[in-house]
Amino acid sequence: MTSKVISIVLGGGQGSRLAPLTQTRSKPAVPIAGKYRLVDIPISNCLHSNINRIFVLTQFNSASLNKHIKNTYHFSTFSTAFVDILAAEQTPTSAGWFQGTADAVRQSLHHLAVHEFDYVLILSGDQLYQMDFEEMIQQHVESKADISIATIPVHERDVPGFGILKTDAENNITAFIEKPKTGFEEWVSEVSPEMKEKGRLYLASMGIYIFNRKLLYELLESNDQTDFGKEIIPQSIQGHKVVSYQYEGYWTDIGTIPSFFEANLGLTDDIPEFNLFDKNHIYTRARMLPPTKVSGTHLEKSIIADGCIINASLINRSIVGIRTRIGLYTSIENCYIMGSDNYQTLEEIAAAKEAGVPAMGIGDRCTIKNAIIDKNTYIGDDVKINCNKKLPDGDYPTYTVVDGIVIIKKRAVIPSGTVI
Structure with missing residues (x-):
């Protein structure tokens, strides 16, 4: 039929x-x-x-x-x-x-x-x-x-x-x-x-x-x-x-x-209403990515996609998308991080550090809660996002707030020490 x-x-x-x-x-x-x-x-x-x-x-x-x-x-x-x-x-x-x-x-x-x-x-x-x-x-x-x-x-x-x-x-x-x-x-x-x-x-x-x-x-x-x-x-x-x-x-x-x-x-969730782990799996683009590498991170109820390099201290109830890099002592809770379309080389990361600008991904000692991080973003060290009282709705150059959810825009650069 x-x-x-x-x-x-x-x-x-x-x-x-x-x-x-x-x-x-x-x-x-x-x-x-x-x-x-x-x-x-x-x-x-x-x-x-x-x-x-x-x-x-x-x-x-x-x-x-x-x-x-x-x-x-x-x-x-x-x-x-x-x-x-x-x-x-x-x-x-x-x-x-x-x-x-x-x-x-x-x-x-x-x-x-x-x-x-x-x-x-x-x-x-x-x-x-x-x-x-x-x-x-x-x-x-x-x-x-x-x-x-x-x-x-x-x-x-x-x-x-x-x-x-x-x-x-x-x-x-x-x-x-x-x-x-x-x-x-x-x-x-x-x-x-x-x-x-x-x-x-x-x-x-x-x-x-x-x-x-x-x-x-x-x-x-x-x-x-x-x-x-x-x-x-x-x-x-x-x-x-x-x-x-x-x-x-x-x-x-x-x-x-x-x-x-x-x-x-x-x-x-332990048994999600929409089950990704079903025999009727979701088809998508086949990428030849390396496995994800995790070091020193406490993971709780999270989904980690392929090709990530994670050194965070905590990731709780979050989704981490392909090719995501997360630095040392960073805490991620209730977040969807979409990942990146490409990797930076070691030389590019070193050049960014020398120039005092963020590398692609999320830096060291960051605290991020209730946020969506769109693709190819550059978040520096010691950045705090959505950590205090509920933010009012609004649209800004690098982020938008909707119903208390902070959305970091695609390709946004968030300098070290920023508090949102």
């Missing part, structure tokens, strides 16, 4: 709520868990579900995402599998940027037309979850659905942040409302006993859709509507068979700095 499916991963818009992490990269290109990119999640879910024809639609700050996909997803010469980038482009029939999720797919339909397929699986590029799409596709076919929407039961307090669906006894979606603020009671749907026990009685759209090919072309070519969630889906419910595929596993929409931060630190 999956041989009849083509998948489209939406690269997202400007990602302003994830700034400054999206200042120079798109949301799907943001590094997670020290060695992956967000886009690796939907692509890996597809590959584990035997869906291996995948388009990634990109627009904003797409260079690093394009490079990652080019360097990562290679298939046999004799295979029909591919992960291809479709960037927003000017054509004789379309001169503008993608105006929304539906418009992005509409402008890309001519690229799909050369392939044989019956179903289109549409995914978001900025969510963290593990799902077997084969089961969803099977239900779609068996129920003779025109459109299937993956839904997840949520608590009443979460309802205002989602598109909420109402279903009947056969999982047919009978109504849809976008982010309601009041009157939740009438939107209660039938959920499993386990979800009822947790008070998760409302079905939220996960932004994961299956369309029959013919219907998708009809819907997108017959009007100029730009968004699936706000326009296409609600208006399709009355005239077409739209079915809910209920998912009850871990899923989070990484749209804000706090949600991104908690999703990453949650990976350090």
